Amino acid sequence: MTISHWLRPHQFTSPDMTADIVIVGSGYVGLSTAWWLSEYRPDLKIIVLDRSRLGAGASGRNAGFLTKGSASFYKKLHKQWGQESARKLFKFAEDSLSLVDQHILKSSPEIKFEKTNSLTLFQTEALKQSWEEESFRPGDYNFEWKSAEDLSSSLSSTFFGAYENSPEYKIDPFQLLSSLKKSLEARKIQVIENLSAFSITAEGVSTEINFIKCSQVILAMNGYLPQFHDAFKSIVRPYRAQMMAVELENDIDSSALHYDSPERVYWRKSSDKILLIGGKRILDEAGEVGDFDKISGTIQTGLEAYITEVLKVKFKVINRWSGIMGFTEHELPFVTKIQSPLEGYAIGGFSGHGMGFGFRSAQEMAQLVTGTISKTLFDELMPVKIKL
Numbered sequence: 134m135t136i137s138h139w140l141r142p143h144q145f146t147s148p149d150m151t152a153d154i155v156i157v158g159s160g161y162v163g164l165s166t167a168w169w170l171s172e173y174r175p176d177l178k179i180i181v182l183d184r185s186r187l188g189a190g191a192s193g194r195n196a197g198f199l200t201k202g203s204a205s206f207y208k209k210l211h212k213q214w215g216q217e218s219a220r221k222l223f224k225f226a227e228d229s230l231s232l233v234d235q236h237i238l239k240s241s242p243e244i245k246f247e248k249t250n251s252l253t254l255f256q257t258e259a260l261k262q263s264w265e266e267e268s269f270r271p272g273d274y275n276f277e278w279k280s281a282e283d284l285s286s287s288l289s290s291t292f293f294g295a296y297e298n299s300p301e302y303k304i305d306p307f308q309l310l311s312s313l314k315k316s317l318e319a320r321k322i323q324v325i326e327n328l329s330a331f332s333i334t335a336e337g338v339s340t341e342i343n344f345i346k347c348s349q350v351i352l353a354m355n356g357y358l359p360q361f362h363d364a365f366k367s368i369v370r371p372y373r374a375q376m377m378a379v380e381l382e383n384d385i386d387s388s389a390l391h392y393d394s395p396e397r398v399y400w401r402k403s404s405d406k407i408l409l410i411g412g413k414r415i416l417d418e419a420g421e422v423g424d425f426d427k428i429s430g431t432i433q434t435g436l437e438a439y440i441t442e443v444l445k446v447k448f449k450v451i452n453r454w455s456g457i458m459g460f461t462e463h464e465l466p467f468v469t470k471i472q473s474p475l476e477g478y479a480i481g482g483f484s485g486h487g488m489g490f491g492f493r494s495a496q497e498m499a500q501l502v503t504g505t506i507s508k509t510l511f512d513e514l515m516p517v518k519i520k521l
């Protein structure tokens with residue numbers, strides 16, 4: 134959102150600025166990129182700017198699954214890219230989680246997180262069998278079958294079984310962003326909120342109120358990239374995702390991250406009797422294309438029906454919201470150099486997997502910018518050409 138002349142804070146001045154690198158977008162990925170850059174090159178002056186407040190994008194609106202992904206996601210990767218690449222991508226996400234644990238979670242007591250497992254659930258044997266018809270080899274990535282009797286009592290009465298994977302994490306995503314911001318500020322990196330970039334010139338980045346002279350720019354706006362420049366319109370498709378937080382009348386005794394893939398639903402507990410649930414985009418795929426926040430009655434009703442009919446618990450809704458994700462054709466991100474008036478890079482298109490891939494992708498972005506690598510994993514797998 135922009136700020137009009139009338140709404141600008143009193144006595145606000147807007148002198149031009151200088152930096153070595155400007156990162157546009159202060160979501161999980163933009164902040165993580167700044168973190169890695171400052172790790173490798175503490176001498177660089179880095180400015181991160183965001184047109185809104187911290188957490189305004191998907192990074193502050195997801196369910197706090199810090200995860201490699203469901204068994205269905207693994208199966209999809211396997212089908213599309215083959216066994217070796219699927220393994221490589223899951224290993225990349227696993228490294229991403231362990232890096233964020235080692236560098237951020239362990240040293241940030243203010244972040245509420247829990248190490249846990251994920252369960253890709255099946256309501257019936259028939260569903261499991263039809264799902265498995267396409268190649269899925271659980272041993273490929275450490276997925277272990279749990280039958281109903283191995284599941285907690287709330288789950289075993291409803292589900293036939295589940296594929297389990299671990300380690301995964303449950304986090305408060307906003308605390309993660311705040312902590313990253315705090316550690317960047319301790320490294321003298323400016324994270325400026327409510328400042329929107331609108332164009333790139335050979336000298337730097339123009340914002341709505343000033344000019345930031347710099348020699349490199351990194352675009353980390355994910356689902357909002359096509360809004361920034363037409364060059365992204367054929368590459369990133371913005372999709373809304375709906376979420377809901379409910380208070381349960383009777384608790385569910387499972388602390389895992391849960392995916393019900395045939396129903397396209399994911400859910401987890403955030404604390405006793407509080408359940409976070411999202412998904413059900415299948416109920417209105419066309420209506421959920423777009424880059425603006427909007428609650429969909431159709432999908433929210435579908436999520437409520439799932440809690441009543443599948444989880445069979447009574448509940449009271451305490452919050453509803455939506456968020457914007459950036460999808461690519463192959464549902465894998467790009468972490469790449471771009472052609473632009475200024476030396477430029479783009480990192481985005483996380484297709485609903487940015488919390489899993491984000492930290493390690495940001496590391497590769499920083500390595501690309503500082504010249505330690507010449508190609509990222511995603512450049513190898515799915516090269517994209519972007520010219521501003």
Ligand SMILES: Cc1cc2nc3c(=O)[nH]c(=O)nc-3n(C[C@H](O)[C@H](O)[C@H](O)COP(=O)(O)OP(=O)(O)OC[C@H]3O[C@@H](n4cnc5c(N)ncnc54)[C@H](O)[C@@H]3O)c2cc1C
Nearest residue numbers: 158160161162184190191192195330355456486487488489
């Ligand atoms: C409901 C929901 C559930 C999700 N579940 C999962 C999950 O289970 N697992 C998973 O891995 N991922 C999940 N995701 C996706 C994950 O949240 C994203 O992939 C990740 O947050 C992307 O981070 P980002 O930093 O690239 O983008 P964002 O967090 O969207 O950040 C982009 C930022 O750019 C800023 N910006 C845009 N335009 C400009 C401009 N012109 N100037 C300055 N700033 C600008 C925006 O304000 C925004 O803050 C989910 C997303 C949603 C919405």
